[in-house]
Amino acid sequence: MHKKFLFILASVLFVTASAQLKSPAEFLGYKIGDRYTPHWKIVNYFQHVAASAGANIKLEQYGQTNEGRPLLLAFISSAENMNKLEQIRINNLRLASLANDKAAAIEEGAPAIVWLSYNVHGNETSSSEAAMLTIYALLDPTNAKSKEWLKNTVVIMDPCINPDGRDRYVNWFNSIVGKNSNPSWAAREHREPWPGGRTNHYNFDLNRDWAWQTQVESQQRLKVYNQWMPYVHVDFHEQGVNNPYYFAPAAQPYHEVITQWQRDFQVTLGKNHAKYFDANGWLYFTKEVFDLLYPSYGDTYPTYNGAIGMTYEQGGGPGGGLGVLTDEGDTLTLYDRAIHHYTTGMSTIETASLNASRLVKEFRKFFNDAVNNGVGEYKSYLVKYSDANRERMNALMNLLDKNGIQYKVMSGTTRGMSNGYNFFTGKDEMYSGQPNDLIIHTQQPRGAMVKVLFEPRTKLVDSATYDITAWSLPYVYGLETYASKDKLGFGGDNLTTAISNNVTDAYGYVIRWQGVQSAKALGQFFQQGVKVRFSETPFEINGQQFDRGSLIIIKKGNEKFSNSISTVVNNICNANNVKANTITTGFVDKGFDFGSDKVHPLKASRVALLTGEGVGSNSAGEIWHFFDKILEYPLTLVNANDFARISLNDFDIIIMPSGNYRFLNEKPATDLLKDWINKGGRLVAIEGGVSQLAKTDWSIKVKKADDSGDKKDTYSAIQTYEDRERDFLSTNTPGSIYKVELDNTHPLAFGYPNFYYTLKQDDAAYEFIKEGGWNVGVIKKENPVAGFVGVKLKDKLKDGLVFGVQDMGQGAIVYFTDNIMFRNFWENGKLMLCNAVFFVGQ
Ligand SMILES: [Zn+2]
Numbered sequence: 146m147h148k149k150f151l152f153i154l155a156s157v158l159f160v161t162a163s164a165q166l167k168s169p170a171e172f173l174g175y176k177i178g179d180r181y182t183p184h185w186k187i188v189n190y191f192q193h194v195a196a197s198a199g200a201n202i203k204l205e206q207y208g209q210t211n212e213g214r215p216l217l218l219a220f221i222s223s224a225e226n227m228n229k230l231e232q233i234r235i236n237n238l239r240l241a242s243l244a245n246d247k248a249a250a251i252e253e254g255a256p257a258i259v260w261l262s263y264n265v266h267g268n269e270t271s272s273s274e275a276a277m278l279t280i281y282a283l284l285d286p287t288n289a290k291s292k293e294w295l296k297n298t299v300v301i302m303d304p305c306i307n308p309d310g311r312d313r314y315v316n317w318f319n320s321i322v323g324k325n326s327n328p329s330w331a332a333r334e335h336r337e338p339w340p341g342g343r344t345n346h347y348n349f350d351l352n353r354d355w356a357w358q359t360q361v362e363s364q365q366r367l368k369v370y371n372q373w374m375p376y377v378h379v380d381f382h383e384q385g386v387n388n389p390y391y392f393a394p395a396a397q398p399y400h401e402v403i404t405q406w407q408r409d410f411q412v413t414l415g416k417n418h419a420k421y422f423d424a425n426g427w428l429y430f431t432k433e434v435f436d437l438l439y440p441s442y443g444d445t446y447p448t449y450n451g452a453i454g455m456t457y458e459q460g461g462g463p464g465g466g467l468g469v470l471t472d473e474g475d476t477l478t479l480y481d482r483a484i485h486h487y488t489t490g491m492s493t494i495e496t497a498s499l500n501a502s503r504l505v506k507e508f509r510k511f512f513n514d515a516v517n518n519g520v521g522e523y524k525s526y527l528v529k530y531s532d533a534n535r536e537r538m539n540a541l542m543n544l545l546d547k548n549g550i551q552y553k554v555m556s557g558t559t560r561g562m563s564n565g566y567n568f569f570t571g572k573d574e575m576y577s578g579q580p581n582d583l584i585i586h587t588q589q590p591r592g593a594m595v596k597v598l599f600e601p602r603t604k605l606v607d608s609a610t611y612d613i614t615a616w617s618l619p620y621v622y623g624l625e626t627y628a629s630k631d632k633l634g635f636g637g638d639n640l641t642t643a644i645s646n647n648v649t650d651a652y653g654y655v656i657r658w659q660g661v662q663s664a665k666a667l668g669q670f671f672q673q674g675v676k677v678r679f680s681e682t683p684f685e686i687n688g689q690q691f692d693r694g695s696l697i698i699i700k701k702g703n704e705k706f707s708n709s710i711s712t713v714v715n716n717i718c719n720a721n722n723v724k725a726n727t728i729t730t731g732f733v734d735k736g737f738d739f740g741s742d743k744v745h746p747l748k749a750s751r752v753a754l755l756t757g758e759g760v761g762s763n764s765a766g767e768i769w770h771f772f773d774k775i776l777e778y779p780l781t782l783v784n785a786n787d788f789a790r791i792s793l794n795d796f797d798i799i800i801m802p803s804g805n806y807r808f809l810n811e812k813p814a815t816d817l818l819k820d821w822i823n824k825g826g827r828l829v830a831i832e833g834g835v836s837q838l839a840k841t842d843w844s845i846k847v848k849k850a851d852d853s854g855d856k857k858d859t860y861s862a863i864q865t866y867e868d869r870e871r872d873f874l875s876t877n878t879p880g881s882i883y884k885v886e887l888d889n890t891h892p893l894a895f896g897y898p899n900f901y902y903t904l905k906q907d908d909a910a911y912e913f914i915k916e917g918g919w920n921v922g923v924i925k926k927e928n929p930v931a932g933f934v935g936v937k938l939k940d941k942l943k944d945g946l947v948f949g950v951q952d953m954g955q956g957a958i959v960y961f962t963d964n965i966m967f968r969n970f971w972e973n974g975k976l977m978l979c980n981a982v983f984f985v986g987q
Contacts, residue, residue: 166197166284169277177274178480180467181315184214184308190277191219191304198284200224201295208365211346214308216365221283222299223292226256233258233299234373240505241374241451241512242590243549252509257501259494260301260375260452262443263486265352267310268342269383269462271482276304278487283494291491294498301375306362307344307351314342318466326467328476330386335464340762343463347773348766349968352380353439353612355446356598357970358547359770371450371549376504377414377497378454380443381486383462387472389428390485391458392418395444396436398606402520402593403437403448406507410453410500417496418489427485438605439612440597441970449593451511455493459485515592523587525633526599527565529625530581533692533898536660537622538583539722540972544618545585550595552585553637560635565627568601568619569900571930576627578635586632601628602931613880613904615932616970620882620902623973646718646725653739654714655686655726658694658896661775664979666721667696668778671749673713676702679984680744681892684736686728694895694984697739699731702746745987750797750827752982757784760804761833767966768800768831771975778982789814793821798982803833803964809841823954827986829978832964836909844918844951845960848910848941880906881932885922885947892984893921893950893959896976902930903947903963904971908938910945911962922948948977950985957986 170176172190182190195204201224208216220230237258239250261279263272280302283291305311314337322334329335340348345360354363384391393411415431422429435456437445447454461469461482468478497504514520530538545552560578567574578584587595597603598618605614619626648654656663658679670677678697683690703710718725737743752772756765765782772780783791788808793799799818808814822828830838839845885901887894894901901922913920924945928934934942949960959981965974 166194166281166286168281168285176480177278177483178467178478181270181318181479182274182277183315183319184273184305184312187273187277187304188215188217191217191280194280194284195219201227201284203227203230207369208361210309210362212309214312216306216308216362217304218369219280219302219304220299221280221295221302222256223295226295226299230299237374238372240509242516243374243512250509252505255505257298257377257497257504258301258373258375259298259377259379259497260303260370260373260447261379261381261490261493262303262306263381264304264311265306265380265443266343266350266382266462267307267312267345268314268337269381269459270311270314271383271459271461271465271479272381272486273305273311274479274483275381275486275490276302278483279490280304282487282491290495294494297501298494298498300494301373303366306366309346310342310344314463317342322467328468328470330470334466335469337463339758340766341463344762344766347770348762349770350763352382352443353441353968355443356441356548357544357968359969364547367547374450375447375452376508377493378443378447378452379490379493380454380456381490382456382458383465383482384458384460386460386465386469386477388458388460389430390422390460390489391430391433391435391456392489393453393455394431395455396433398610399437400440400445400449400597401604402596404511406510407448407453410504410507411455413500414453414455414493414496418492421488421492425488434611436610438603438610438614440594440616442612449597450591451508451593457486457489511593512590515590516588519587519632520592521587521596521600522630523566523596523600523628524631525587525629526585526595527576527578527627527629527633527635528583528585528619529576529627530579530583533657533659534624536662536723537624537972539662540660541618541622541624542583548591548594550585550591551589552583555580555582555584555635555637557636563627563629563631563633565629566601568617568626568628574627578633582635584633584635584637588632599626599628605933610879610933613906613932615880615882615904615929617882617931620931621971621973623897623902644719644722644724646715648711648714648725648727650708650711651727652730653697653699653728654711655689655691655728656696656698656718656723657691657726658696659723660896661975661979662721662723663696663896664976664983665776665778666717666723667747667983668776669717669720670696670698670713673717675706675710675713677747678739678744679747679987680737682736682743685734686730686732688734689726691726692896693890694892694980697744699739747983747987748797750982751781751795752779752798752800753781753783753791753796754800755785755788755802755804755806756782758786759807760785761802763968764802764804764831764833764964767964767969768802768978770969771966771978775969775975776979789817793817793826796826798827798829801828801830801834801837803831804837806834806837809837815841819953822956822958825955825986827957827959827981829959829961829981831961831966832907835911835960835962836907838958839909839911843958844914845949846912848912848945875935875937877908878905878929878932878934878938880904881929881934883924883929883942883947884927885924887948888919888921891919891921891950892987893919893948893977893980895980895984901973901977903965903974904967905929905934905942905963906967908941909962910942911949911960913944913946914949914951917953918949918951920946920949922946959985
């Protein structure tokens with residue numbers, strides 16, 4: 146399929162080389178909105194435009210999706226600007242103090258840069274159709290207006306951020322629609338099957354992934370984005386079919402780093418759009434629902450990087466099809482939806498062009514202010530290095546690199562004491578800088594981003610937000626960090642050293658269990674047939690100390706490798722940047738010898754993931770992506786609805802992500818499951834999966850809220866209608882961070898200190914496991930360390946179970962009541978899933 150696809154691409158390039166510019170209708174043979182345009186045809190059209198209007202456009206493939214579809218950017222401007230496009234880009238980086246050279250930036254005559262991103266959510270389909278209308282209108286030689294705009298504006302268009310998701314929707318729709326589409330909401334063409342086209346191949350929402358860049362689409366796009374740094378960015382979306390159009394200004398809360406200029410210019414843009422919508426009699430709203438806080442959106446990320454970042458929302462997706470009857474009795478067509486997005490896109494470019502010099506000036510000021518003054522009350526963050534957190538530190542540096550954030554790694558000797566806020570204790574304390582500690586200053590071009598990602602608590606002017614309210618990186622990565630109000634003078638460099646192992650023939654080797662890389666190495670040892678053991682207690686040998694969970698590879702059991710086992714160890718450990726420690730004896734100085742029953746042989750687990758209809762597609766996707774792309778460990782995806790027909794004996798572990806599991810209400814199926822666990826199977830339930838088990842006769846129980854306080858207030862049930870959304874918030878958390886006390890003597894918590902920071906996203910709290918099980922992670926009296934939690938919920942969450950293991954016969958059930966894999970950005974949770982897969986019950 147892909148070969149054929151590439152062939153079509155290549156032939157189009159040659160055939161249309163000298164064609165005259167055609168409108169989308171002329172090129173496609175149908176009017177936009179009459180049917181859906183699959184991604185390859187959108188690509189064809191953009192190539193046609195590039196071939197016919199060559200002087201004003203440059204088309205670039207910046208990457209490829211998981212399913213092999215090309216990701217494109219079109220750069221559009223006057224011929225004069227196009228001739229010096231690279232100079233414009235470099236000058237722009239100089240304006241942002243981000244260029245590699247020290248040459249002076251030229252402000253005078255620098256064009257405005259507008260970046261338009263279409264179809265990040267694949268089933269919000271009208272925007273890629275609108276992209277074709279927009280590029281044609283920009284380059285249509287008879288369009289005097291756009292010709293004028295392009296003199297001082299560079300437009301960058303990404304016609305489809307998420308082609309895999311879009312084609313999943315379009316191919317499905319085209320396969321079930323009749324000769325004429327049916328506007329009745331009841332018709333099946335308005336009901337997309339699981340998992341829907343919103344997300345990418347791995348069921349990830351790419352509009353939650355801008356900062357974390359866990360997905361290939363984001364990784365490739367952000368690389369180019371950060372080399373360009375536009376002044377205005379629009380992310381085109383769709384919302385429920387009955388909603389009027391939404392455009393800037395955005396809703397509260399705004400993050401406090403957003404400048405007055407950024408706020409004001411949203412209003413300028415919104416007023417210009419309103420002019421066109423008013424003239425056409427179209428309905429719209431502003432300032433509601435879509436706020437600017439969580440940093441990983443297509444509006445906030447550009448905003449925290451100096452742009453005016455915005456979300457535009459058209460009614461219609463998902464489910465709008467080619468036409469749909471709305472509650473008002475109108476038929477909303479795909480054409481209507483596309484023309485609205487086309488209108489705001491053009492109006493955005495117009496507004497940018499009219500204000501180009503001001504945009505350039507303010508853009509430069511945004512970065513200058515950050516470089517000179519820093520952003521926020523803290524000037525520096527110092528992340529402490531220790532041997533045990535090396536892997537998580539590497540992961541953090543990788544995230545900083547992806548976002549162009551500058552940092553230093555301390556070299557040399559210990560530096561003086563300083564006073565700062567300790568994220569882990571919540572107090573101001575003295576600390577010193579030591580070799581390998583990481584220093585991040587807010588006095589740098591991306592100082593706003595540093596503040597947003599690191600600050601201990603995000604200020605909320607309004608708690609009604611669209612997303613989580615806490616993501617402070619020291620908690621996400623589980624790294625001891627200090628925030629300093631003075632800029633730290635500690636020096637450093639940017640060197641990070643990869644481990645290069647060169648072990649030789651010996652009695653054995655020990656690998657510390659410290660993170661995802663260690664787990665990945667273990668998976669590779671399994672795949673090569675290497676016999677690995679692990680110690681459930683700490684031990685000391687040859688003068689070295691090793692913690693629980695350390696992997697032990699000795700000659701016994703690995704005879705088939707004879708003397709080449711050292712080569713295998715070197716190769717796998719080097720590939721994963723983990724250290725292999727040579728040991729010359731099995732006689733330990735402290736702890737148990739390797740022949741003890743405290744040292745367990747490990748067996749490669751055969752893992753299944755429940756997926757399909759009824760299962761939370763994001764939650765299932767997070768596990769799938771982690772196994773497939775990060776851990777690179779075999780995983781079998783099975784449909785939850787086939788549960789009764791699965792041969793459970795083929796698996797050692799079944800992972801149950803959030804979802805609604807019908808089979809849990811069917812006795813024969815649950816009997817099978819219980820029987821399988823009793824015989825040694827291990828069930829790993831995550832968040833919503835746990836609450837599903839809690840509803841039936843499994844050992845886990847939901848904790849009831851202590852509402853005695855409420856009862857005292859006779860009138861507490863009386864609420865005002867106007868405040869109904871606020872009242873909901875008092876019993877809710879949109880995503881906050883809690884400290885969890887860990888029993889790290891249990892294999893589920895190997896590789897961790899005796900605490901963990903968890904992201905709590907629902908209002909469910911669970912009772913402690915009373916018998917036959919282990920309360921591995923609990924919340925005691927603590928309040929949240931960051932993020933918003935409704936007053937009525939705070940008490941309920943205290944004294945609750947967060948992570949637990951219930952032994953059952955030969956097997957076990959692992960309960961993760963919070964989503965440790967959230968969006969695959971919650972770095973510190975990943976090792977715990979590895980523990981559940983590799984250690985628990987072994
Ligand atoms: Zn959307």
